[in-house]
Amino acid sequence: MSQITPEVVQAHQITPDEYERIVSILGREPNITELGIFSVMWSEHCSYKSSRVHLKKLPTRSKLVVQGPGENAGILEIGPDAEGRPWCIAFKIESHNHPSFIEPFQGAATGVGGILRDIFTMGARPLAVMDALRFGPLDDPETGLRNQRILEGVVGGIAHYGNCFGVPTVGGETTFEPSYAGNPLVNVFALGVFRKDQIFYGKAHGVGNPVIYVGSKTGRDGIHGATMASGEFTEESKQKRPNVQVGDPFMEKLLLEACLEAMHTGAIAGIQDMGAAGLTCSTCEMSSRAGTGIEIDLQHVPQRETGMTPYEIMLSESQERMLLVAHKGREHEVLEVFKKWGLDAKIIGTVTGDGMMRVKDHGKVVAEIPSRPLADEAPLYRRPYTKPLRTAPMEAPAFASSDLTGDLFTLASSEDLCSKEWIWRQYDYMVRTNTLEGPGGDAAVIRVKETGTSVAMSLDGNGRYCYLDPREGTKLLVAECCRNLACVGAEPVGATNNLNFGNPERPEIMAQIVEAIEGMAEACAVFETPITGGNVSLYNETLGEAVFPSPVMGIVGLMKTGAPAGIAFKEAGEDVFLIGGIGDADNVRMGGTQYAKQVLKRIWGLPPKLDMEFEKRVQQAVRAMVSSRAVTSAHDLSDGGLAWALAECSFGKEIGAEVELHSTLPPELLLYHEGPSRVIAASDQPEQVIALATQYGVPALRIGRTREGHLSIRNQGQTLIETSVAALKQQWATALEGKLHAGLHA
Amino acid sequence: MKFGVVVFPGSNCDHDAWYAVSHNVGHQAEFLWHSDTDLKQSDCVILPGGFSYGDYLRCGAIAKFSPILGAVKKHAQAGGLVMGICNGFQILTESGLLPGALVRNRGLKFICAPVRLTAGTRNSPFTNAIPDGRQLTIPIAHGEGCYVAEQRVLDELEAEERIAFRYVDNPNGSLRDIAGVLNKERNVMGMMPHPERATEPLMGSSDGLLVFESLVRAFVPTK
Numbered sequence: 001m002s003q004i005t006p007e008v009v010q011a012h013q014i015t016p017d018e019y020e021r022i023v024s025i026l027g028r029e030p031n032i033t034e035l036g037i038f039s040v041m042w043s044e045h046c047s048y049k050s051s052r053v054h055l056k057k058l059p060t061r062s063k064l065v066v067q068g069p070g071e072n073a074g075i076l077e078i079g080p081d082a083e084g085r086p087w088c089i090a091f092k093i094e095s096h097n098h099p100s101f102i103e104p105f106q107g108a109a110t111g112v113g114g115i116l117r118d119i120f121t122m123g124a125r126p127l128a129v130m131d132a133l134r135f136g137p138l139d140d141p142e143t144g145l146r147n148q149r150i151l152e153g154v155v156g157g158i159a160h161y162g163n164c165f166g167v168p169t170v171g172g173e174t175t176f177e178p179s180y181a182g183n184p185l186v187n188v189f190a191l192g193v194f195r196k197d198q199i200f201y202g203k204a205h206g207v208g209n210p211v212i213y214v215g216s217k218t219g220r221d222g223i224h225g226a227t228m229a230s231g232e233f234t235e236e237s238k239q240k241r242p243n244v245q246v247g248d249p250f251m252e253k254l255l256l257e258a259c260l261e262a263m264h265t266g267a268i269a270g271i272q273d274m275g276a277a278g279l280t281c282s283t284c285e286m287s288s289r290a291g292t293g294i295e296i297d298l299q300h301v302p303q304r305e306t307g308m309t310p311y312e313i314m315l316s317e318s319q320e321r322m323l324l325v326a327h328k329g330r331e332h333e334v335l336e337v338f339k340k341w342g343l344d345a346k347i348i349g350t351v352t353g354d355g356m357m358r359v360k361d362h363g364k365v366v367a368e369i370p371s372r373p374l375a376d377e378a379p380l381y382r383r384p385y386t387k388p389l390r391t392a393p394m395e396a397p398a399f400a401s402s403d404l405t406g407d408l409f410t411l412a413s414s415e416d417l418c419s420k421e422w423i424w425r426q427y428d429y430m431v432r433t434n435t436l437e438g439p440g441g442d443a444a445v446i447r448v449k450e451t452g453t454s455v456a457m458s459l460d461g462n463g464r465y466c467y468l469d470p471r472e473g474t475k476l477l478v479a480e481c482c483r484n485l486a487c488v489g490a491e492p493v494g495a496t497n498n499l500n501f502g503n504p505e506r507p508e509i510m511a512q513i514v515e516a517i518e519g520m521a522e523a524c525a526v527f528e529t530p531i532t533g534g535n536v537s538l539y540n541e542t543l544g545e546a547v548f549p550s551p552v553m554g555i556v557g558l559m560k561t562g563a564p565a566g567i568a569f570k571e572a573g574e575d576v577f578l579i580g581g582i583g584d585a586d587n588v589r590m591g592g593t594q595y596a597k598q599v600l601k602r603i604w605g606l607p608p609k610l611d612m613e614f615e616k617r618v619q620q621a622v623r624a625m626v627s628s629r630a631v632t633s634a635h636d637l638s639d640g641g642l643a644w645a646l647a648e649c650s651f652g653k654e655i656g657a658e659v660e661l662h663s664t665l666p667p668e669l670l671l672y673h674e675g676p677s678r679v680i681a682a683s684d685q686p687e688q689v690i691a692l693a694t695q696y697g698v699p700a701l702r703i704g705r706t707r708e709g710h711l712s713i714r715n716q717g718q719t720l721i722e723t724s725v726a727a728l729k730q731q732w733a734t735a736l737e738g739k740l741h742a743g744l745h746a
Numbered sequence: 747m748k749f750g751v752v753v754f755p756g757s758n759c760d761h762d763a764w765y766a767v768s769h770n771v772g773h774q775a776e777f778l779w780h781s782d783t784d785l786k787q788s789d790c791v792i793l794p795g796g797f798s799y800g801d802y803l804r805c806g807a808i809a810k811f812s813p814i815l816g817a818v819k820k821h822a823q824a825g826g827l828v829m830g831i832c833n834g835f836q837i838l839t840e841s842g843l844l845p846g847a848l849v850r851n852r853g854l855k856f857i858c859a860p861v862r863l864t865a866g867t868r869n870s871p872f873t874n875a876i877p878d879g880r881q882l883t884i885p886i887a888h889g890e891g892c893y894v895a896e897q898r899v900l901d902e903l904e905a906e907e908r909i910a911f912r913y914v915d916n917p918n919g920s921l922r923d924i925a926g927v928l929n930k931e932r933n934v935m936g937m938m939p940h941p942e943r944a945t946e947p948l949m950g951s952s953d954g955l956l957v958f959e960s961l962v963r964a965f966v967p968t969k
Contacts, residue, residue: 159856163887164797166758250756250800342755426856428887431795433762433943447948449765563948 004029012039018379025373033311033359033367038374040277040315041284044538047378050504051536054514057521058531064493065530072118072202072272073192074532076494078558081195081450088199089448089455090124091191093132093498093554095537099244100186104153108186109161109247113319115190116165117273120256121322123200123263124192127434128446129162130459131172131188132498132552136181138415138739143181148740150184157247158188159426164249165256168435169427171444172459176415179463182542187498187535189459189554193448200263202272203325204286204294204351209269210331211283211294211349214338215255215321218279219304221245222317251320251343258341259322265337267330274321280314282323284357288375295358296349298366310359310366325351385510388470389502389546392603396587399600401668405721407599408647408671411640412728414598418735419651437564442484442636447561456490456557458482461500462639463548464592465607470512470549471519473592473607478523479615479676480638481555486619487634487679488564489626490557492527497534497553502546504538512549513538520551526612529555565626567635568652572708574632574682576657577689578642579625580618581699583675584609585665594640595672608675614698615677621696622679630688631681643671643713643721645680647728656711656725657682659704667720671713682706747965749775750788752818752834754809759795759832759940766942767792771958780809783817790827790961791818793834795887795940805848805890806836815841827871827961828934832888835926835936844929844936845903846895848888852919856889860950861917863925863939866909870928871964872935873910875956881914882953884939891938893920893927903927910935 009019012035022030022038030038044050060068066088067075073092080086096111112129119126133154136147151174162169167190204211222245262268270290272282279301287294298313308316326334331347338345352358357374359367401407411417424439436454437445443458458481465473482492497520502509524531540547569576590596591605625631637645650656663670683689686702693700711728713721749767753760760777767775776786780798785791799808809815815837822828822843830838838844851857863882865873876882895903900922903909911926918938926937941954 163856163889164756164758164800166796248800250797250802253758253797254755425859428856428858430858430885430887430940430943430949431758431762433765433945433949436948561948 004032004035009035012036013043014039018042021379025370033314034369036311036315037280037367037369040280041374042378046277046281048536049378050381050383050538051499051513052380053382054517057517059521059525060530060532062528062530065532066196067532069531069533072121074494074496075122075199076532077196078448078455079451079453086196087193087448087451088196089191089193089556090119090122091189091496091556092118092533093187093189093496093552094118094535095498095500096186096188097183097500097537097540100154101184103244104150105157106244106246108154108157110245110319111186111188112158112161113247113249113252114275115188116167116252117275119190119192120259121202121271121273123198124194125260126167126190126192127432128191128444128457129167129169129188130444130457130554131158131169131186132459132461133172133174134180134185134463134550135176136178137176140178140181147181152740154184154186155423155426161247161249163428165253166431168429168431170429170435170446171439174420174423177463177548179545179547182545183540183547185500185547185550187552189496191455191457191556198263200268200271202286203270203290204292205269205290205325206327207292207351207353209325209328209351210347211296211351212324212326212331212334212345213301213321213348214324214343214345216248216251216318217302217304217344218313218316219318220308220312220316223312223315245317245319247319254341254343255320255322258338258343262334262337265333267326267333269325269327271322271324274323276317278315278317284371284375286323286325287357287371293352293354293356293358293371294349295352297360297363299362300346300348302344302346310361314359383504383510384507385514386507388511388515389508390467392468394588394605396591396605397602399668404667404671405723408643408721408723409728409731410599411594411644412647412732413735414594415739416594417640417644419733420736422736437488437566441567442487443490445488445564452561454559454561456485456488456559457554458484459552459554461550461552463550464597464603466516466549466551468592468605468607470515472610474516474519474551475523475612476607476610476676477551477553478520478527479610479612480636481553482527482529483619483636483679485555485557486622487626487636489623490559491623492529492555492557495524495529495531495553495555497531497551499536500540500547500550500552501538502541509546516549516551523612526616559627565631565633566652567649568633569649569655569657569682569706570632570653572655572706574684574706575686575702576659576704576706577681577683578678578701578703579622579681579693579698580678581701582663582665583673583678585669585673585675590669590673593672593674595668608673610676617696618677618679618698621693621698624692625681625689630685630692631683634679634681637678637680638674641672641674646711646713649680650711650725651729651732654709654725654729655706656709657704657706659713661703661713661715663715667715670715671720747773747962748787748789749773750778750785750791751775752778752780752791752793752814754780754798754812756798756800757794757796759942763792763794763831763942766945767958770945771955773962778814780812780814783813785817785821789965790829791821793830793837795832795834798833798837805833806840809837810841819843822934825933829872830936831940831942832938835938836890838934838936843934844927845899846893846927848890849892849894850890851892857917858887859917860885861939862914863911864914866912867907869907870910870932870935872957872960875960875963882956883951884941884944884954886917886939888938892918893924895921911937911939
């Protein structure tokens with residue numbers, strides 16, 4: 001067996017202090033297998049050692065929360081079925097950033113696979129996936145071609161996995177910044193549905209119960225994936241390609257059906273997927289949560305290759321595997337189900353009462369570690385922090401547009417705002433026939449056939465805002481998610497978060513993390529969206545350059561099942577309202593907008609200003625308007641401001657609007673500022689809109705009328721924007737494909 | 747009328763077909779397991795969409811060897827109704843119950859989108875309820891839906907009015923815009939679009955009901 005030298009310890013990314021702690025937990029020096037086990041369990045990815053003390057600040061409870069953070073996914077109750085039995089949703093977001101850079105297709109595919117297992121390991125059938133993707137600019141002279149290749153690979157991987165598995169990919173968002181060129185972000189959200197009495201937990205209950213391994217055989221792939229995800233990228237990172245796992249969605253589909261069927265036998269006591277850190281993580285977490293121990297013998301683990309060492313078997317991240325604990329005496333019922341689905345299922349050990357994770361190989365003990373300290377007592381770091389990293393100036397440059405309509409076309413053809421249909425038409429977004437609102441809307445909506453309830457989901461992040469001010473930026477994105485939900489008529493009820501940041505050992509990066517979490521805590525309390533779980537992805541840096549601070553929120557809401565209003569204007573001649581009013585704007589707060597980015601090619605100042613109490617009233621008013629059908633469409637204002645929101649409302653049916661404003665703001669600000677708390681809605685019942693706005697104390701400006709094929713905006717009698725909808729739509733619809741294939745013709 | 751929905755490992759539209767028949771069409775639907783040979787007295791067998799056996803090798807290439815397919819073939823030979831949707835269509839061509847083959851889409855990418863279809867004939871148990879000239883909006887979701895066959899076969903399909911559905915705007919490069927075809931005896935039909943995904947207003951279209959209503963209308967109880 002290998003000698004444990006300081007170099008070996010360091011190669012496992014374990015600090016000397018952490019090593020001391022391991023020795024004191026074990027009461028002796030670890031062997032190499034044990035060192036490997038500690039290194040993955042105590043990696044940033046598995047232990048949240050840098051973020052945990054701050055994550056405690058987040059609100060996690062409400063009367064609907066059945067399961068908060070700490071399990072495979074969070075669970076919320078959504079209402080009863082016809083027989084009065086309560087139903088629940090399980091949802092969570094996970095990142096697969098590092099693998100997706102090294103091998104985009106498989107990295108993204110296995111990201112989807114991992115989060116799906118988190119959902120069905122709890123007993124829920126996955127019914128929706130969404131993705132938040134961040135790439136480097138597609139037309140960058142140096143990195144553009146690589147960025148294109150990464151995007152095509154990631155999208156292909158998501159499509160491959162989700163389509164074959166049979167879960168609809170119902171939405172998401174894709175944006176671009178130079179800081180993601182060396183470190184793309186791939187965050188995958190999944191949501192499943194099940195009855196409350198069908199929830200399963202990752203707990204190894206019942207001393208003497210058999211521990212069963214099911215699914216794919218274990219191979220040498222993905223060893224040290226979790227520690228890889230906890231380090232920065234360097235030139236050598238590409239040599240880590242063997243660390244990336246290969247996904248098999250067909251196997252996962254069989255695993256899903258077999259697990260749900262096995263759960264229904266009543267013979268399963270607990271179950272957990274093998275994700276990051278594979279067999280190691282599932283055995284120690286399941287026993288730690290239940291206060292038991294687990295003893296396994298590796299000779300029974302199905303293996304794809306010969307000659308694997310205990311170290312390799314314990315650390316493998318081969319995909320599509322689950323660990324479950326059956327009730328003693330009923331294991332044959334479980335094995336029978338897996339046999340029916342043609343899957344490997346082997347009893348590899350038993351639950352013990354001594355609190356130890358004991359790993360044997362042909363009867364000989366190769367690792368023996370107390371479960372709880374391994375799973376739960378990873379070192380916690382209160383990493384020092386200073387002021388958040390930013391180099392952008394506060395001062396606004398002078399700007400004045402000579403062609404405001406041309407600026408709108410610039411936005412339409414930008415990577416961030418152009419149509420993403422080229423991406424989402426590769427995803428089966430309708431399988432299972434629950435999708436009421438698919439990609440391209442403000443929020444995705446799926447119905448739950450059994451309850452008459454629908455679940456709305458919004459995924460959002462804004463690296464630019466968070467870079468300028470992590471605290472305010474994060475509040476803005478919580479607000480935007482909730483506003484998106486209001487626009488489809490849903491009430492926000494819970495959230496999951498993915499915190500994508502750089503190296504937390506740098507105090508100015510740690511400051512971004514702390515500020516973002518505190519902003520999130522404050523906003524989630526106001527909007528009553530407890531965080532029920534999530535993921536932290538740190539060390540998103542390449543060659544010392546960190547990504548923009550990029551918290552991504554996934555917020556879910558509930559509504560009665562019905563056809564959503566949608567964002568598109570439906571008929572010509574309806575009244576167009578700006579709910580929430582023109583809003584506040586000044587030059588400093590223009591610095592994070594799409595106008596600043598795409599037209600002025602600059603970043604400065606601060607993100608838009610948010611008044612959360614006002615925002616909440618606007619949302620309440622909009623929700624009331626949408627659910628009472630007082631409006632025929634609703635769309636929130638965010639990226640690109642008022643002018644861009646009007647353009648987006650126009651594309652669906654090529655029905656635009658004639659808008660007349662009366663504002664003293666400079667036209668660039670009036671059209672393109674991104675002040676929150678605003679929604680565009682069309683209505684054939686204007687009195688009702690005004691009555692509801694008055695009831696909630698928010699302004700509802702009647703700014704114009706919808707008009708077939710034409711979009712114009714005037715202010716104080718002066719024409720600012722005038723265009724045919726078709727021309728603008730053409731630009732918007734074809735931009736992404738044009739950029740992706742530009743390289744081929746160059 | 748009783749519909750049997752075959753479940754292969756990797757089928758993922760089996761539940762959608764079952765739901766459409768039992769909830770939206772209002773007839774009986776039952777799942778049939780791939781390794782069984784009992785069709786449970788189904789009047790119409792549906793081979794649903796998905797990725798049967800992972801679609802390794804070629805779409806539908808492994809499913810044709812499954813025990814249930816032997817029973818489906820016998821059912822078809824006896825004049826029983828068989829409908830293959832998406833992967834089910836691929837299985838029917840692989841197993842020789844329908845002519846031609848489905849290859850990768852023209853653009854080499856998976857496409858999910860509602861498309862417009864016209865019925866190529868009303869003279870079939872799958873299309874008789876579709877009004878003349880009516881365009882149907884029904885979604886597609888496939889990566890390998892480009893229908894190809896030898897010219898001789900295509901001519902024959904046209905001459906015998908065996909093109910069940912055509913795309914109005916061909917999304918995948920299918921020859922002669924073919925979206926669905928019938929066998930010679932007109933009791934077996936395969937189509938790439940998913941009629942089960944268009945069976946109620948909340949799905950965005952109810953046009954798929956016309957396919958199921960045609961079946962119900964054509965069905966003559968024999969027992």
